[in-house]
């Protein structure tokens with residue numbers, strides 16, 4: 603990982619954007635990474651088909667928490683169609699660091715929480731196991 607991206611990730615880890623919880627959220631969902639037990643919870647307030655507000659809390663590695671911080675910045679104010687269409691590839695692109703297969707779970711945990719919460723599903727479609 604080069605220095606710029608290390609700093610970028612550490613900045614979001616140490617000063618997470620949109621950190622906290624929302625009172626009376628329309629969607630709230632929390633999951634852990636079964637490999638390590640790290641957790642992320644995301645709360646959403648929805649208005650007229652858009653994400654009016656978003657907060658997250660969690661504890662875990664720098665990649666997982668930075669990814670959650672970055673994701674909340676991306677989806678705040680976005681339409682639900684946009685959020686539903688937000689892909690794993692986009693998530694990895696905004697993280698900007700190459701991730702090993704194990705670390706992929708870290709980088710994608712926040713997106714999984716978001717999508718699962720949004721769809722009210724037990725499992726993210728397309729994910730096995």
Ligand code: FES
Nearest residue numbers: 638640663666708
């Ligand atoms: Fe647990 Fe990264 S090591 S989410």
